[in-house]
Structure formats: structure tokens, C-alpha cells
Amino acid sequence: MIKFSINKTAFQNALKITKQAIGSKVTIPALTKLKIEVEEKGITLIGSNGQISIKNFLPADNKDASMLISGTGSVLLEAAFFENVVSQLPEVTLEFIEKEQKQVLLTSGKSEITLKGLDSEIYPHLQEISEGSSLKMKVKVLKEIFTETVFAVSTQENRPIFTGVHLETLSTGELKAVATDSHRMSQRLLPLEDTDLKFDVILPSKSINSFKNVFTNDEEEIEIFISGSQMLFQNETISYYSRLIEGSYPDTNRLIPNEADYTLDLVFDAAQLRHTMDRARLLTVMTTNGTVKLTVSGDSVVTTANSPEVGSVHEELTALSKEGNDLSISFNPEYLIDALKVIKAPEVRIRFISNVRPFTLQPRNEESGFVQLITPVRTN
Amino acid sequence: MIKFSINKTAFQNALKITKQAIGSKVTIPALTKLKIEVEEKGITLIGSNGQISIKNFLPADNKDASMLISGTGSVLLEAAFFENVVSQLPEVTLEFIEKEQKQVLLTSGKSEITLKGLDSEIYPHLQEISEGSSLKMKVKVLKEIFTETVFAVSTQENRPIFTGVHLETLSTGELKAVATDSHRMSQRLLPLEDTDLKFDVILPSKSINSFKNVFTNDEEEIEIFISGSQMLFQNETISYYSRLIEGSYPDTNRLIPNEADYTLDLVFDAAQLRHTMDRARLLTVMTTNGTVKLTVSGDSVVTTANSPEVGSVHEELTALSKEGNDLSISFNPEYLIDALKVIKAPEVRIRFISNVRPFTLQPRNEESGFVQLITPVRTN
Structure with a gap:
């Protein structure tokens, strides 16, 4: 017995990571539990x-954990409750003892807490990925490409493939990450x-x-494995499995305009x-389908937005450079705000073909790897 | 025209204060507006x-406000929206100009925002308190007595008098503040x-x-006025009016035990x-009407709580001093937690009569002015 x-x-930090996968809204009751082996x-x-x-x-020789294991086994505990109990314990050390009928006695200082556990036999078997080809990446780099794309996924469940980020290794030796909700990409x-x-x-x-x-x-490097419907991200101690969305993602390259077509x-x-x-958004959110209009005429760039209920905004913008024809185009400012949030460069280059x-x-000066697309709104 | x-x-800070009184859930539409005079x-x-x-x-000579008034009048603006607009303006200075039909043009840098306003005639007349006797108090002291009592008010609207704090000037020259929800006071x-x-x-x-x-x-001193159904708190620039709850508050002194009755x-x-x-609360919240039991027996003080669903807790407590008889008493730990939150003294004195x-x-050593009462729960 354990x-x-x-x-x-150390135990609390480890629990906090595992808890990321445990939800309260699951259909299989065993999945609200934490399995301790x-x-x-x-x-x-x-x-x-x-x-x-x-x-x-958590390896037995982890020096932060000061672990002393004198009995082995496995048990299921209610995850959220167990995490709360551990975080409230009074002393720096806790003792975990399995008693008869899967009861667990937690002792810390003068506090003794008995928890009802369950047999780990009822926990569903998790599909594992047998070792194979892998890709090594720095956590920071992965987080960056995730941040740059995930905001653009669709929140509508009727076309599941658009609720995820498409990740593809190209024959050029590049990784492509792309997301779209059909209004922006x-x-x-x-x-x-x-x-x-x-x-x-x-x-x-x-x-x-x-x-x-x-x-x-x-700064850590992690390894990525794929097998069938699962993707695995792994470092020395953590294995993070995600199911993949079934279906084939459309070719998004054809959406990116040809250089020759740009007019501005x-x-x-x-x-x-x-x-x-x-x-502009302050006003457009007050109106259904509210759009901001960008009007480029000679050296002047002006944005205007209008809400019949609350008022209007009119603002001159300074373009750092301008080449091409005049244009007047309307779009949802929300999409431009989202797009700008993930551009870390101080200057942004925007190119237009026509108002439809x-x-x-x-990002200016880093133009090869990162591109975003926003669809305008036709107005009268 | 304004x-x-x-x-x-400076304008934003002033708006933030006034906005505390403006709610979106009001039955009179004019009350969602800010009135600017x-x-x-x-x-x-x-x-x-x-x-x-x-x-x-905001006085014209306020040195932080750099105010320049060149036209007077009054207008109503949608409060929440106006505050958002002001906070997003690009420059340190804004210009506010009333146009025809109660439209307001706000200009700041290259940004021009036109807002639809309303005639201030439709704003309800606010009852005001004509000067009279007043009481001066430091903000800090008022906040303290409010904090020490307001948590104990009832949240049930069926007996409105218990949803407020009773404030009474006594013949002893003291102010009494008291709140109770019938479980604690x-x-x-x-x-x-x-x-x-x-x-x-x-x-x-x-x-x-x-x-x-x-x-x-x-650190500021404010003045308190009362008239009929209104209480006014006032400093040099802010007048804060509150309606009072009608009804007469029961005499709570009779609830406080006589010194002679205490047994522990x-x-x-x-x-x-x-x-x-x-x-203890971690377990009691998992159970309807969950209580913690405090058992005092000789030199031992033990708390226990039990939830049939999740487990139990057993903990020895150290009493810094103990005088009187043994006792075993059950209560809702939530009430004791709330009570302890507002006791700033490092030590707390708890006195019991019986388990019912x-x-x-x-607070130990400051016992005259502040007292709290918690009703136990009868268990088998």
C-alpha cells in the first residue's frame, strides 16, 4: 500500500500541472479524478x-521534493478537492498513507485529513505513443507560433477542422502553422x-x-511525437498528450494574394x-456588424466609424510610408486589433488589392515567415 | 453651450468616482446617464x-486639471460609454464642445469623437440635504467600522432591515455599528x-x-449629515448620498451574554x-449544513469535521490560555473564518456558555469596543 x-x-507544483488536464465537465466520472501511481x-x-x-x-531523487517512498501502489482521488487540501496543509512536509478500502490519510503537523479514494482499476486506459520519429523544439518557439495563430481559429463547432491550428511539415523543411475562421487568417x-x-x-x-x-x-527543449489521432509533447518528466482533430485542412496558400496584385x-x-x-471599436461594438472605414486619399489616411445610437469617430492616421493608389475600405476593427496584438515588430506593413x-x-522587415489576412466588409 | x-x-479620475453611483440595472433610463454641469x-x-x-x-482652479472653461451649460451622456471614450483618448488634454442638438464633440490630438447627448431636463431631481448638525470623522475610521460589521449583514431581502448596518449614536457619546443575519452578529x-x-x-x-x-x-476627514431617509458623506468636492433602510432595528445588546454566564x-x-x-471548511463545504466540532477536554483542544462523501479532518489546536469547563460545540466554520478576517489583533479571545x-x-486586550457572536448548530 502507498x-x-x-x-x-514540490508536490503542489506537480499537481498543478497535471490538473490542467482534469476538467469538472467530463462525461466519464473517473476523469474527474487524479490517478496517483x-x-x-x-x-x-x-x-x-x-x-x-x-x-x-516526480522522480524519487528530485532534490526539491525530499521524497521518501516506503510503500507503492496506485489510487484515484477527487482532483480539485485533493489539490485544495494539499495547498491548505500547515507544514512544509506532508505524509501520504494508504489505509484499508483505498482511504488515504494525509498528515502534516498536527493536521490529519482522511480522504476517500477509489480503486485505480476503474480509470480508463490512456492511449500511449510508442517511441518513433520525433521533432525537438524550444518551448518558447512553440509558444510563439501558437500565439501567432490560435487567436484566429473559429469558435463555431459546426466545422470542427477550423477550431484548431493546422500544423504541417513542408517539403521545404519548414513547419507551417495556420488558423482561420473564414473572416481572417x-x-x-x-x-x-x-x-x-x-x-x-x-x-x-x-x-x-x-x-x-x-x-x-x-528555455527548455521538448520533443514532439505523433501517432494516429494523438500528438505528444514531452520533456524529461511531463508527457502532454492531445487528441487531434480529424479531417483534412484546406490549402490556405491559394488565399494569399500574388505580389503583383497589390495596388496599395x-x-x-x-x-x-x-x-x-x-x-473606433468603442463605437462599432455599439452597432451590429459595425465597421471602421479606412480612407486613403493622396497623403491623407483617415479612419471613420459611425454608430447611429451613440455617435461617430473621425481620426487622421500617419502612414510611415505609402505607395500605390487611393482606396476606401471597411472592415471589423476587432480583427485588426487581434492581428496587431500578435505582431511584436514596432511597424506593420499592410497591403491592399481592392475594397472587396x-x-x-x-511585421515590417520580417516579412517572409508571418502573414495575416483580413476580409473587408462590403458597405454602401 | 458647454x-x-x-x-x-484628472477628468478620468473624477468620472471614476461619479460612476460608482451609476448602474446599468436601473428602471429609470435617465439614471444610466452621467450629468455634466x-x-x-x-x-x-x-x-x-x-x-x-x-x-x-472639479473646481476651475484645481491645479491638476488645467481646466479652461469658455462656455457653460449642462448635458447628459451615456456614462459607461463616455468613460471608455475618455480613457482611450490619445493626448493628455481633451476638449469638450457642445454642438447643436446636445451633440458633444470631444477632441484630443488627431482624434475627433462625436457623442449623442440628451437634454439634462429629463434627469430626475435628486433630493438634497440642507445643512444642519453634522459629525466629522476620518475616512479610515469609518472604513474600519464598516469593514468590521458589513460582512455580517443578511443577504436575504425578505427582512430588509437586516441587509444594512445599524448606526446609532448612544447617550454614552459613542457610535454603535452593528450587523446581524441571525446566525452571527x-x-x-x-x-x-x-x-x-x-x-x-x-x-x-x-x-x-x-x-x-x-x-x-x-487620512481625510469627512462630514456626515442626515435628513429623513438620506445620509450624506461629504468632503470638499464629493457629496455621497445614500438612502437609508426604513424600519426600526431590534435591540442587539440583549443578545450579548452577561459576563457571569460564561463557563469557558x-x-x-x-x-x-x-x-x-x-x-475544516474544505470538508464542510462538500456537505449540506456541514459543521466543525470543537472539543475541549482538559488541556486538549481538537477540531473535527466529517463529510460522508469525501473524508474527514482531525486537528489539535493550541490554546494560549484556557479557563473553565470542558465543552463540545459544533458550528459553521465559515462564520468563524469571516469573524477572524476582521480581527486585526494577533490573538483572539473566545468565550462559551454552553453548546447551544x-x-x-x-480581539484580546482590546475587548471593550468590538464583539462578535456566533450561534452554534445543534448536532446529535
Whole structure:
């Protein structure tokens, strides 16, 4: 039967990571539980919501954990409750002892808490990925391409493939990450180091959003494996599994305009443009389908937005450079704000074809790898 | 017609205070508006939700506001929207110009925003208090007695008098503040400086909760006036009106036990007791009407809580002093936690009569002015 003592903070930190995969809204009741597996070599904390699964291993020789294992076994505990109990324990060390009928006695200082556990036999078997080709990437780089694309996924469940980010290894040796909700698109290309792993998958946006809470060391390198319907991100102690979205993603390259088609090329200070859009948005959110109009005429660039209920905004913008024809185009300022949020460069280049064709945004001077597309709104 | 320019930050801060009184859930549509009154001597920002009203005056010579008034008048603007617009303006200065048909043009840098306003004639007349006897108090002291009592008000609207804090000037020259929800009571006595103002009123808990956001300078002295169904808190620029709850508050003094009746007197470290209750609460919240049991037997003080669903907790407590008989008593740990939160003293004195009579809590060594009562739960 399980018996171990451990540093409370180290145990709490490990629980916090595994808990990312455990939801309260699951259809299989066993999935609200945390599975604790204790072996002589260490403790594994396992959680899953059916979509994401996390195995987090705390090795017996981890120096922060001051672990002493004197009995092995496995048990299921109510995850959220167990995490709360551990966080409230009074002393730096806690002792975990399995009693008869899967009861667990937690002792810390003068506090003794008895928890009802369940037999781990009832926990569903988690599909695992047998070793194979892998791709190594820095956590920071993965987080960057996720941030640059995931905001553009669709929130509508009727076309599931658009609720994830498409990740594809190209024959050019690059990784392509792309997301679109049909109103806007964000695509990032990233040169990869040599790898045998080839893939063409759709990773759910929810898995991407919890990724950053699981892998918190940006400088760390992690390994990526793929098998059938699962993607695995792994470091020395954490295995983070995500199911993939089934279906084939459309070719988004054909959406990106040909260089020759652009008729207007503008460069803005990204922060200034963002603030102008924030002001326009104050009015457009008061109106259904509210749009901002950008009017380029000679050297003048003006944005206007109008809400019949509350008023109007009129603002002159300074273009850092302008080449091409005059244009007047309307669009949802929300999309431009979202796009600017993920552009870290101080200047942004925006190119237009016509007032009914999507326009493109790129960070100025880093134009090859990252491109975003926004579809205008036709107005009268 | 109104015309002025003003420092954006100073104007924003003034708006923020007035906005405390403006709610979106009001039955009179005019009350979602902010009333702006511009006179030569300065600008008054007025807001009300029918329960609370705030008049905030920005004098023309306020040195932070860099105000320049060149036209006077009054207008109503949509409060939440106007505050958002002002906060997003690009420059440090904004210009406010009233146009025909109550339209307002706000200009800041290259940004021009036109807002639809309304005639201030439709704004309801706010009852005002004509000068009379007043009481002067430091903001910090008022906030303290509010904090010490307001948590104990009832949230049930069926007996409105218990949803407020009872404030009464006593013949002893003290101010009494008391709140109770019939499960617990918190009462604070405060010696007052000489004043002619005598009152016996019930101030709604909502007015107390927004008080701290309106008067942010703890060191400031404010003046309190009362007239009929209204209470007014006032400093040099802000008038904060609250309606009072009608009805007469029961005599709570008779609830406080006689010294002679106590059979057990315990002193605890307040932080230690609070943490023990936090752990007990983890289990009691999982059970309907969950209680913690405190068992005093000889030198031993033990708390236990039990939830049939999730487990149990057993903890030894250290009493710093103990006088009196043994006792075993059950109560809702939530009430003890709330009580301990407002006791700033490091040690707390708890006195008991029997396991079916309310027990009292007092900060040790400051026992005269502040007393709390908690009713136990009868268990088998």
C-alpha cells in the first residue's frame, strides 16, 4: 500500500500541472479524478479530460521534493478537492498513507485529513505513443507560433477542422502553422532543424491554450511525437498528450494574394494604429456588424466609424510610408486589433488589392515567415 | 453651450468616482446617464442609481486639471460609454464642445469623437440635504467600522432591515455599528468627539461597499449629515448620498451574554485558528449544513469535521490560555473564518456558555469596543 512523505510545495507544483488536464465537465466520472501511481523510482500524477492527458513524473531523487517512498501502489482521488487540501496543509512536509478500502490519510503537523479514494482499476486506459520519429523544439518557439495563430481559429463547432491550428511539415523543411475562421487568417512559417518526423495535423485550440500552463520553462527543449489521432509533447518528466482533430485542412496558400496584385502598400506604427482601432471599436461594438472605414486619399489616411445610437469617430492616421493608389475600405476593427496584438515588430506593413479583396498584414522587415489576412466588409 | 478643455487624467479620475453611483440595472433610463454641469466656477459630474447619488465637483482652479472653461451649460451622456471614450483618448488634454442638438464633440490630438447627448431636463431631481448638525470623522475610521460589521449583514431581502448596518449614536457619546443575519452578529462601539448630530439609522450594505471606492484618501476627514431617509458623506468636492433602510432595528445588546454566564474562556493565535478553520471548511463545504466540532477536554483542544462523501479532518489546536469547563460545540466554520478576517489583533479571545448558546469573539486586550457572536448548530 502507498506510503510516502514529500515536500508540500514540490508536490503542489506537480499537481498543478497535471490538473490542467482534469476538467469538472467530463462525461466519464473517473476523469474527474487524479490517478496517483507510486513506484520505487518515483510518483506519477495522471490526469485526463478525454481530449488532453498529462502524465507528470516526480522522480524519487528530485532534490526539491525530499521524497521518501516506503510503500507503492496506485489510487484515484477527487482532483480539485485533493489539490485544495494539499495547498491548505500547515507544514512544509506532508505524509501520504494508504489505509484499508483505498482511504488515504494525509498528515502534516498536527493536521490529519482522511480522504476517500477509489480503486485505480476503474480509470480508463490512456492511449500511449510508442517511441518513433520525433521533432525537438524550444518551448518558447512553440509558444510563439501558437500565439501567432490560435487567436484566429473559429469558435463555431459546426466545422470542427477550423477550431484548431493546422500544423504541417513542408517539403521545404519548414513547419507551417495556420488558423482561420473564414473572416481572417494567420499563417506562420518556421524553418526546422533536420527531422524524420513528417506530419499534417490539426491541433485543437484548447490543447494549445493549456500547453503554456503545462510547459512553463521557455528555455527548455521538448520533443514532439505523433501517432494516429494523438500528438505528444514531452520533456524529461511531463508527457502532454492531445487528441487531434480529424479531417483534412484546406490549402490556405491559394488565399494569399500574388505580389503583383497589390495596388496599395502602407506602413504604420503598430501601436498608433492599434490605439486608433481601439477608439473606433468603442463605437462599432455599439452597432451590429459595425465597421471602421479606412480612407486613403493622396497623403491623407483617415479612419471613420459611425454608430447611429451613440455617435461617430473621425481620426487622421500617419502612414510611415505609402505607395500605390487611393482606396476606401471597411472592415471589423476587432480583427485588426487581434492581428496587431500578435505582431511584436514596432511597424506593420499592410497591403491592399481592392475594397472587396482581403488585405494582408506583415511585421515590417520580417516579412517572409508571418502573414495575416483580413476580409473587408462590403458597405454602401 | 458647454466648452472646456481639461487634463484627461484628472477628468478620468473624477468620472471614476461619479460612476460608482451609476448602474446599468436601473428602471429609470435617465439614471444610466452621467450629468455634466459646467459653470464658471467648475464642472460638476452627477450620477445616481436611485439608491446612491454622487455629486463630484472639479473646481476651475484645481491645479491638476488645467481646466479652461469658455462656455457653460449642462448635458447628459451615456456614462459607461463616455468613460471608455475618455480613457482611450490619445493626448493628455481633451476638449469638450457642445454642438447643436446636445451633440458633444470631444477632441484630443488627431482624434475627433462625436457623442449623442440628451437634454439634462429629463434627469430626475435628486433630493438634497440642507445643512444642519453634522459629525466629522476620518475616512479610515469609518472604513474600519464598516469593514468590521458589513460582512455580517443578511443577504436575504425578505427582512430588509437586516441587509444594512445599524448606526446609532448612544447617550454614552459613542457610535454603535452593528450587523446581524441571525446566525452571527458583529458590533463595534466607537467613542465620538462632541457632536450635536444624533441618529439611529440603517445604512444599506451596498452603500457601504461603494463608500471605499468613493473616498480613497484614508487620512481625510469627512462630514456626515442626515435628513429623513438620506445620509450624506461629504468632503470638499464629493457629496455621497445614500438612502437609508426604513424600519426600526431590534435591540442587539440583549443578545450579548452577561459576563457571569460564561463557563469557558479560550485564547487562540488568530492566524493559526483561521488556518485550522480553512482546512475544516474544505470538508464542510462538500456537505449540506456541514459543521466543525470543537472539543475541549482538559488541556486538549481538537477540531473535527466529517463529510460522508469525501473524508474527514482531525486537528489539535493550541490554546494560549484556557479557563473553565470542558465543552463540545459544533458550528459553521465559515462564520468563524469571516469573524477572524476582521480581527486585526494577533490573538483572539473566545468565550462559551454552553453548546447551544451563542459564543463571543473579541480581539484580546482590546475587548471593550468590538464583539462578535456566533450561534452554534445543534448536532446529535
